[in-house]
Amino acid sequence: xxxxxxxxxxxxxxxxxxxxxxxxxxxxxxxxxxxxxxxxxxxxxxxxxxxxxxxxxxxxxxxxxxxxxxxxxxxxxxxxxxxxxxxxxxxxxxxxxxxxxxxxxxxxxxxxx
Amino acid sequence: xxxxxxxxxxxxxxxxxxxxxxxxxxxxxxxxxxxxxxxxxxxxxxxxxxxxxxxxxxxxxxxxxxxxxxxxxxxxxxxxxxxxxxxxxxxxxxxxxxxxxxxxxxxxxxxxx
Numbered sequence: 001x002x003x004x005x006x007x008x009x010x011x012x013x014x015x016x017x018x019x020x021x022x023x024x025x026x027x028x029x030x031x032x033x034x035x036x037x038x039x040x041x042x043x044x045x046x047x048x049x050x051x052x053x054x055x056x057x058x059x060x061x062x063x064x065x066x067x068x069x070x071x072x073x074x075x076x077x078x079x080x081x082x083x084x085x086x087x088x089x090x091x092x093x094x095x096x097x098x099x100x101x102x103x104x105x106x107x108x109x110x111x112x113x
Numbered sequence: 114x115x116x117x118x119x120x121x122x123x124x125x126x127x128x129x130x131x132x133x134x135x136x137x138x139x140x141x142x143x144x145x146x147x148x149x150x151x152x153x154x155x156x157x158x159x160x161x162x163x164x165x166x167x168x169x170x171x172x173x174x175x176x177x178x179x180x181x182x183x184x185x186x187x188x189x190x191x192x193x194x195x196x197x198x199x200x201x202x203x204x205x206x207x208x209x210x211x212x213x214x215x216x217x218x219x220x221x222x223x224x225x226x
Binding site: 100 | 217
């Protein structure tokens with residue numbers, strides 16, 4: 001049972017435009033969500049997080065939106081840059097198992113010049 | 114210092130060998146983790162140490178044996194592995210329990226022959 005789903009395995013965006021990566025979850029106990037970025041042969045790098053008491057969190061070019069009723073979150077990157085090309089993982093946890101992150105399958109983002 | 118350092122980067126071992134993976138962080142984090150990532154799959158949690166005590170074991174086979182000698186070090190001892198155990202093994206750390214983001218190392222690429 002996949003509790004965190006990223007239904008788009010890949011996404012291609014032109015440089016300078018907005019990249020939108022989506023993530024859905026099924027476990028209503030999840031109340032903390034994170035986005036990680038991963039380059040080949042490297043470990044995941046933390047990007048941004050959001051608690052369920054918020055619906056938006058912004059950090060520079062990255063914004064995460066949370067829609068609890070739809071059990072959906074999204075990561076917006078604007079403007080997209082070539083260095084943003086990587087695999088992006090959505091992850092979730094809950095207060096009872098706060099140390100346990102459940103990851104989605106990942107979305108490979110390619111930024112085209 | 115915001116790094117999690119893993120050694121070795123690559124390891125090839127036979128099914129009868131005994132080897133160890135090492136992980137080190139100097140961020141004062143009190144939670145450390147082992148994740149396993151197969152190709153084109155998300156990272157999957159194996160073990161969590163919190164304040165140097167094993168707090169989560171995700172039903173990992175006993176051929177994987179974790180050890181936390183002190184708050185900065187985490188080892189994963191490997192014995193009698195199978196070829197299907199070949200994967201990227203990721204170490205991570207976080208400040209502690211609660212909604213804190215985990216910082217990942219670069220991983221050890223393990224091949225069992």
